[in-house]
Amino acid sequence: MKRLIWLSTMSLAIAATSLPVVAQTQDSPQTPGTQSPELQTPGERQTPGLQTPDTPAPGTQTPGVQPETQIQQTTPSADASMGAPKIKGTSALRDANYISLYTGSQPLSYVTIMPPDYIGIGDNITVTDQSGQNIQANVTREGEKVRINFAQPVAPGSTLEIALTDLAFGYPYPSKSTFGYELAGGYTGFNREIPYGLAQFQVY
Template sequence: MKKALICAAAFTLTVAVSMPGTYAKYTRESGNFPHIVNLSEFPQGIKHWRILRHTLKLEIPQQSKAVYQLNIEAPENIVVRNNIDVSDQSGKKIDTKITINDKKVILLFAEPVAPGTMLTIEMNNVKKTRVTSGEKLYNISAFLVGINAELPIGVVRLRVN
């Protein structure tokens, strides 16, 4: 009986850990528009953990216009702090002015980020204000060179167990 209970617990933990914690879907199906690749959380799937790191990956396709600003709207129970690192696919840091206004994070790039770049945005020391369950949404929008409007580029769904 004890052995069966241990096996069942091990199987349940294996299944829970192997399920993805986040889902991302970009709003445009076109290959010439920046889109979200994924959002990861570390540590992942721990319901009562308060301080986390959220890493957002965003692709700017070769056919796209350069991006000069990104806006990230955080979920209601998430506090994003001013400890954000932005880098390209080679790991090179990108000079970015970071402004946080309540739940909105504004990333203003010193130079527009060129097409063909994969951006990695590491939001360190993100704080959960309360334990929650369900799904929380990050809304991402961008400003592109030559277009004077904020364009929604996707929603990232962070699943909270």
């Protein structure tokens, strides 16, 4: 009888010591190498059924999307390479003076010539361009100042030859000295004349 009681006591002791092992096995049904969702980092969690969109590599384009193009707008302006208007040169005969004039980068409407006190300019004035073509113009006067009005504005970048072939010299006539005409130009779109300076002549 004592032997049976002792065996029963031993069986109960063995069963009591094996219970925690069974409990651990039931609470942790994971296989080695896996993590529970609670132990994953926030960046590793994904909602079932959702996929992270692929990010294209640098330098690649998404199909159907055109690259952005830049449109450059140009504003019309005068060509600065033409330079400023100027008197290019002069030449003289006994009764005629010739002035070479560069018009610059704007259309030229008229030219004014102011002679010195002892020189009178007649109406016989001709104007030609760099190709020798006559330019139609009429002559008006503002006191002693002569104004050459062009029928059509002269194109930018032109070189004009102005021939003053009807001159009258009064006293004191220059001898072995220089004299000059004051020149200015009126341009399309400008409210005031542009001075060219003096067209100088040497007298011998």
